[in-house]
Amino acid sequence: MSVISIRDLSFRYEGEWICRGINIEVERGDMVALVGGSGCGKTTLLQLLIGLLTPTEGEILLFDEPLFGGGEVRERALRRRFGVLFQHGALFSALSVYDNIAFPLRELRRLDVGLIHDLVMLKLSMVELLPRHALMMPAELSGGMAKRVALARALALEPELLLLDEPTSGLDPDRSDSFVHLIRTLGRELGLTVVFVTHDLESMAELATRVAVLAEQRILAIGSVEEILGLDHPFIRNFFFSERSQRILKAH
Amino acid sequence: MRNHSPPGIDVRALADGALELRLSGEWTLGALAESLAALQQHLARHASVKKVNWNCLNIAALDSTGAMLLWRAWRRSLPQLLQASPEQLAIFERIAAADRERSGLMPASQRFAWLLSIGTGALRLFRHVSDFTSLIGRLLLDIAYLVRHPSAIPWREISANMYKSGVRSMPVTALVGFLIGVVLSFLSALQLRNFGADIYIINIVGLGIIRELGPLLVAVLVAGRSGSAMTAQLGVMRVTDEIDALAAMGVSRSQRLILPKVVALAVTMPLLVLWTTAIALIGGMVSAQIQLDISYGYFIATLPRAVAVSNLWIGLSKGLVFGILVGLIACHFGLRVRPNTESLSANTTASVVTAITLVILADAVFAIVMREIGLRV
Known part of the structure; x- marks a missing residue:
């Protein structure tokens, strides 16, 4: 069973094709990086996966089920099987850290207060935050902490699939390293499938088991980091073989 | 599934x-x-x-x-x-x-919750008063500075605010004023006819609108319309760090953002009061003509004798005071917005409610202080 299968996906926005004929299969336990230059539709592809946008052509299956159709109950149940970390965290600014993480749990309307409290505290400690951070408001958090809280919220419903939009953007190299490390550890421990959009080669090299390169509105190549580096294409040469990229990739 | x-x-x-x-x-x-x-x-x-x-x-x-x-x-x-x-x-x-x-996280003791809520309430009130006072002080200092450096007066901002809060309010204040004039005149006419005192319609409508209703109506409408917009604008600028960006460029936030709003309202409110009062009197006139057959010419000729001109000055000075009040309160709450959505909505609500309440309070003060002026003809 593949966790994500995208078949002949095309998306047009305001008369312009953002992506055409995209095919991707993601297996359980994969950590797939979507890379590509700015504005090549990486984030759009992620929004299509989440169901925020509907494809113009083609279809997306998550856990072998279509994203749309089949009634609200089924759609909602499917959406609870993946967690999303938005680029800027998208924490609810009016709720404390505690309430942000508790929000999806309360939405289930099945869990009692004590269990929710224990679960929130567990998620906080899983993302390496302290109990006293629970009472802070999102505006008081640093960028790295906000990302961690958002990760804890994304993990609240025990998802099988984690979708990350630019997980390291806006973090300094040190924070970025420890956040990538955290995602990798949690991903392994919880047996998560992870798909992440990035233009940060360092986090890609660190985290990805497979890399999908998006350019010219399609998937240019998909494979392990080594396989991608072996291809000869102007975009790949530009993206991976610039001086800076080489420095980063050699270090890994 | x-x-x-x-x-x-x-x-x-x-x-x-x-x-x-x-x-x-x-x-x-x-x-x-x-x-x-x-x-x-x-x-x-x-x-x-x-x-x-x-x-x-x-x-x-x-x-x-x-x-x-x-x-x-x-x-x-x-x-x-x-x-x-x-x-x-x-x-x-x-x-x-x-x-x-x-283990470190313990809930706070709830035994003296009532004492705590009284204390925090008192502290909050004190903070409001002190912040409001310092806002007024800041504006007075700004005015003193601008008198000495007239080239720094933010004319463009003042003009933009006058257009937004003054000119753009004219249709709605006119509509509301006209309707209130009609209704007031209609209700008074019904009562007065019973006593055969038709002629006093001009005293009642004229005095009520010029001295009391005109300024109050405009203040309530402007507080809801422009005051809330000002609070929300300042609040969003706080949320997006724009106010800090201004400060970093060496632009005084009080001179560039707050002073123009307060000055614009201080100028436009008396003018709006004049405009709304005039329209409301026309409404009253129309109603009086239909109900009591009092001609427009007679109404206009009698008005100066029925209502002393000092009442108009009271109405206009009320407009000035209410305008400054609404502007100050809108800015006060706008600057208190913390960077989250809840705080923005709470402060915008508080701004409008406080402005309207204080305007009515000020109106009561006016009524007491000015009780000797313009009431005996």
Whole structure:
């Protein structure tokens, strides 16, 4: 069973094709990086996966089920099987850290207060935050902490699939390293499938088991980091073989 | 939809009188949510028995919610007799680690909650008053500075604010004013006709609108329309750090953002009062003509004799004071917005409510102070 299968996906926005004929299969336990230059539709592809946008052509299956159709109950149940970390965290600014993480749990309307409290505290400690951070408001958090809280919220419903939009953007190299490390550890421990959009080669090299390169509105190549580096294409040469990229990739 | 294999508990008695609890199925959030309460009771019943052998080896899937459920049944420590896989033990270890960190977090004592709420309420009021006073002081200093440096006066901002809060308010204040004039005149006419005192309609409508209703109507409308917009604008600028950006460029926020708003309202409000009062009087005139057959010419000719001109000055000075009040309050609450959505909406609401309340309070003060002026003809 593949966790994500995208078949002949095309998306047009305001008369312009953002992506055409995209095919991707993601297996359980994969950590797939979507890379590509700015504005090549990486984030759009992620929004299509989440169901925020509907494809113009083609279809997306998550856990072998279509994203749309089949009634609200089924759609909602499917959406609870993946967690999303938005680029800027998208924490609810009016709720404390505690309430942000508790929000999806309360939405289930099945869990009692004590269990929710224990679960929130567990998620906080899983993302390496302290109990006293629970009472802070999102505006008081640093960028790295906000990302961690958002990760804890994304993990609240025990998802099988984690979708990350630019997980390291806006973090300094040190924070970025420890956040990538955290995602990798949690991903392994919880047996998560992870798909992440990035233009940060360092986090890609660190985290990805497979890399999908998006350019010219399609998937240019998909494979392990080594396989991608072996291809000869102007975009790949530009993206991976610039001086800076080489420095980063050699270090890994 | 995926079918979960439901979590199961299989109880069997062992030879030495102990119980073995064999757990099976999926112990995950998705599978547990259906039968949570029943499972919790079931587990609690067995956990209270002394010798229980917990066998987790048949569990198909365990996530942290399932593990937390067991952990709570075990009263937050691993039971003495436990058979579990290394992966499962890792999950329990993670929960135990979270428990150890948590010991520091204690809820505050609630015994003196009432005292606390009185105290915080008083402190908040004090902070409002002191912030408001310093805002006024800041503006006076700004005005003193601008008098000495006339080239720094923010004409463009003042003009833009006058257009937004003054010119753009004219249609709505006119509409409301006209209708109130018609209604007031209509109701008074019904009563006056009973006494044959038709002619006094001009005194009642003229005095009521010029001295009291005109300024108050405009103040309420402007507080709701422009005051709320000003609070929200300043608030969003706080949320997006634009105010800090201005300060970093060496632009005074009070000179560039607050002063123009207050000055614009101070200028436009008396003008709006004049405009609205005029339209409301026309409304009253129309109604008086229809109801009591008082001609327009007679109404206009009698008005100066019925209502002393000092009442117009009172109305206009009310407009000035109300304008400054609404502007100051809008800016005061705008600057208190903290960077979150809840605070923005709360402060915008508070701004409008406080502005209207204080305007009515000020109106009462006017009524007392000016009681000797313009009432006896």
